[in-house]
Amino acid sequence: MTPSPAADFLRRMLRIRIFERKAAELYSAGKIRGFLHLYDGQEAIAVGSFRALRPEDAVVANYREHAHAIERGVAPRRVMAELLGKTSGVSRGRGGSMHLFDAATHFYGGFAIVAEGLPVAAGLALARRMTRQPGLVACYFGDGATDEGEFHETMNLAALWNLPLLFLCENNFYAMGTALSRRQARTDIALKAGAYGMPAEAVDGQDVFAVAEATRRAAEAVRRGEGPRFIEFRTYRFRAHSMYDPELYRSREEVEKARVRDPIALLAGRLRRGGTLDDAAYAAMEREVEAEVDEAANFAAGEPVESVEDLLKDVVGGRPS
Numbered sequence: 001m002t003p004s005p006a007a008d009f010l011r012r013m014l015r016i017r018i019f020e021r022k023a024a025e026l027y028s029a030g031k032i033r034g035f036l037h038l039y040d041g042q043e044a045i046a047v048g049s050f051r052a053l054r055p056e057d058a059v060v061a062n063y064r065e066h067a068h069a070i071e072r073g074v075a076p077r078r079v080m081a082e083l084l085g086k087t088s089g090v091s092r093g094r095g096g097s098m099h100l101f102d103a104a105t106h107f108y109g110g111f112a113i114v115a116e117g118l119p120v121a122a123g124l125a126l127a128r129r130m131t132r133q134p135g136l137v138a139c140y141f142g143d144g145a146t147d148e149g150e151f152h153e154t155m156n157l158a159a160l161w162n163l164p165l166l167f168l169c170e171n172n173f174y175a176m177g178t179a180l181s182r183r184q185a186r187t188d189i190a191l192k193a194g195a196y197g198m199p200a201e202a203v204d205g206q207d208v209f210a211v212a213e214a215t216r217r218a219a220e221a222v223r224r225g226e227g228p229r230f231i232e233f234r235t236y237r238f239r240a241h242s243m244y245d246p247e248l249y250r251s252r253e254e255v256e257k258a259r260v261r262d263p264i265a266l267l268a269g270r271l272r273r274g275g276t277l278d279d280a281a282y283a284a285m286e287r288e289v290e291a292e293v294d295e296a297a298n299f300a301a302g303e304p305v306e307s308v309e310d311l312l313k314d315v316v317g318g319r320p321s
């Protein structure tokens with residue numbers, strides 16, 4: 001039986017939440033090194049928006065991108081192996097959490113520098129146009145990226161050159177510990193994109209259906225050759241910025257208040273009220289997803305790390321391969 005679109009959305013969001021819960025556990029156990037940024041609270045954006053994308057489209061994201069890679073079709077076990085620095089990881093264990101990359105699914109990163117993905121996405125879109133390749137480029141970034149000059153430069157060129165670009169801003173109202181209202185004189189991000197002559201709208205990022213519908217409409221316009229579109233998804237991150245963040249910049253009450261609009265609980269509640277989900281079905285779904293995540297973690301744990309002799313392979317000035 002094929003699951004209903006709503007049940008599929010719910011399962012996908014749960015998979016991301018549980019995948020990252022496992023990643024946090026492995027991080028605390030010292031198995032994952034470096035930085036780890038989790039997506040709790042924002043799942044509806046990756047899950048809803050990816051329904052509008054086609055296999056030929058390219059995707060660019062930032063460092064909070066585990067969900068985007070998985071939704072794009074990268075196997076969770078290859079993402080988990082990457083987090084653990086294993087050679088079977090999606091970036092051969094050399095990128096880690098912030099640098100997932102998979103050319104086969106046109107998933108071009110994973111960028112650690114804020115706003116770095118924007119000009120890359122514009123370049124990919126321009127290349128597609130010049131080589132007459134089909135498909136659009138979906139560019140995901142946070143509200144923090146809109147603080148940067150690169151954001152404005154990219155908006156300008158994308159609009160000027162009518163590029164096939166879908167800008168998907170995940171506005172969780174914080175860039176590390178600084179709230180949007182403490183950084184920007186004008187906090188309406190969609191308005192800024194509109195200033196470049198690009199159709200732009202703000203959408204509830206906690207409602208997976210609203211995300212899916214807005215992205216579908218915007219993607220269709222881009223595919224018709226109408227140039228770039230911009231969506232600002234208003235959302236909230238429930239966890240700290242990264243695993244290192246003591247969260248001194250916001251109150252516990254503020255986070256608890258935002259949790260009332262947990263995208264997973266919102267959808268589950270809707271399905272329960274509609275009579276298509278009960279406790280037993282939800283628990284069964286959770287168990288299945290947990291098993292899938294455990295399988296990915298066990299696979300990753302058993303994989304080898306790169307040998308010391310190979311560490312400089314493919315590094316400029318390193319050992320020739």
Ligand SMILES: Cc1ncc(C[n+]2csc(CCOP(=O)(O)OP(=O)(O)O)c2C)c(N)n1
Nearest residue numbers: 064112113114142143144145172174175176
């Ligand atoms: C150019 C640059 N400046 C500063 C940093 C440090 N930094 C890392 S994440 C981040 C916050 C970005 O916030 P946002 O784009 O809203 O994404 P979010 O973490 O909220 O998902 C900053 C300032 C960086 N990585 N790159």
Ligand SMILES: [Mg+2]
Nearest residue numbers: 142143172174
């Ligand atoms: Mg942010």
